[in-house]
Amino acid sequence: MHVPDGFLDAPTSIATGVVAAVAVGVALKGARRELDDRTAPMAGLVAAFIFATQMINFPVGVGTSGHLLGGALAAILVGPFTGLLCMTCVLIVQSLLFADGGITALGTNIDLMGVTTVALGWLAFVAARAILPKRTSSVAPAAAFAALLTVPASAMVFVLLYSLGGTADIPIDTLAAAMLGVHLVVGAGEAVITFFAIASIVAVRPDLIYGARPLIARRELEVRVSEASA
Amino acid sequence: MSRPGPVSTRAVRWSALVVALLLAGVVSFYAATSPDGLNRVAQDQGFASTETEHAAGDGPLSDYQTRGVDQGRLSGGAAGVVGVLVVLGLATALTYAVRRRPSRTSTGA
Numbered sequence: 001m002h003v004p005d006g007f008l009d010a011p012t013s014i015a016t017g018v019v020a021a022v023a024v025g026v027a028l029k030g031a032r033r034e035l036d037d038r039t040a041p042m043a044g045l046v047a048a049f050i051f052a053t054q055m056i057n058f059p060v061g062v063g064t065s066g067h068l069l070g071g072a073l074a075a076i077l078v079g080p081f082t083g084l085l086c087m088t089c090v091l092i093v094q095s096l097l098f099a100d101g102g103i104t105a106l107g108t109n110i111d112l113m114g115v116t117t118v119a120l121g122w123l124a125f126v127a128a129r130a131i132l133p134k135r136t137s138s139v140a141p142a143a144a145f146a147a148l149l150t151v152p153a154s155a156m157v158f159v160l161l162y163s164l165g166g167t168a169d170i171p172i173d174t175l176a177a178a179m180l181g182v183h184l185v186v187g188a189g190e191a192v193i194t195f196f197a198i199a200s201i202v203a204v205r206p207d208l209i210y211g212a213r214p215l216i217a218r219r220e221l222e223v224r225v226s227e228a229s230a
Numbered sequence: 231m232s233r234p235g236p237v238s239t240r241a242v243r244w245s246a247l248v249v250a251l252l253l254a255g256v257v258s259f260y261a262a263t264s265p266d267g268l269n270r271v272a273q274d275q276g277f278a279s280t281e282t283e284h285a286a287g288d289g290p291l292s293d294y295q296t297r298g299v300d301q302g303r304l305s306g307g308a309a310g311v312v313g314v315l316v317v318l319g320l321a322t323a324l325t326y327a328v329r330r331r332p333s334r335t336s337t338g339a
Binding site for chain 2: 005053096
């Protein structure tokens with residue numbers, strides 16, 4: 001999904017850069033509330049884990065591959081604002097050190113793989129968490145559902161940007177159909193990886209997952225009530 | 231520190247780091263090499279050629295290979311390990327920098 005230099009024209013790249021800068025600015029402010037003794041040491045590891053996982057391309061049909069984007073995973077593990085900071089670190093290192101994702105497209109890539117996936121991933125996760133039973137075993141399914149949505153959504157944001165400032169004259173409906181088709185399958189892979197990553201932490205230490213905390217607080221409250229009444 | 235689970239926080243952190251290093255350093259060699267979704271669509275739709283040269287394209291770690299190391303497994307693995315450590319350092323430094331300092335009168339609940 002890393003957009004290289006040259007796919008989008010200069011005005012669009014500048015605009016996406018401005019959007020990315022504003023979003024990261026908001027995240028820097030918002031992350032202050034999320035980062036405590038438990039989440040702060042996790043954030044670096046979450047970013048490192050997402051970088052590593054993005055190196056593992058899995059086959060998607062014949063002659064095509066995909067990899068985890070990780071925005072939903074990051075948002076659920078350390079909170080959406082910190083999650084965006086994690087994704088931004090990953091994308092900056094990938095572009096500058098590994099030439100993966102254009103330098104002029106860095107803003108575009110932060111918007112596609114950071115802002116879109118983190119924001120939608122977090123909102124979809126919170127919605128699913130509200131509907132599912134209030135226990136920690138709901139966290140991984142809710143995370144998988146959120147992850148599933150983020151990949152096609154990110155692909156559609158790319159199509160939107162391409163319709164505004166693509167450097168080649170491509171019929172947008174054909175582009176949209178092709179992007180959606182591939183990225184629905186990549187989204188299934190995203191959901192599976194996110195499910196197992198979250199489920200493995202839920203199994204040992206659910207309290208380390210930012211998105212699981214409300215469910216744990218609720219359980220502790222119930223225990224105290226039963227003790228008081230006994 | 232309380233331990234609200236069977237595994238210590240330290241063990242979870244070390245496990246995450248080891249898994250990340252193994253994925254980037256070893257498993258990445260076996261990753262699919264075909265173009266990713268966007269690149270494949272760009273080829274099929276005929277706009278792959280609009281890609282312009284990357285300004286950091288001849289850097290020492292470009293395309294996840296270590297310059298000067300010919301052995302593919304080692305070249306990719308070393309690049310992956312360096313990447314994991316650089317991302318870990320950058321993200322850790324950033325989060326500690328923006329982190330709200332805990333107040334001295336905080337209650338040790």
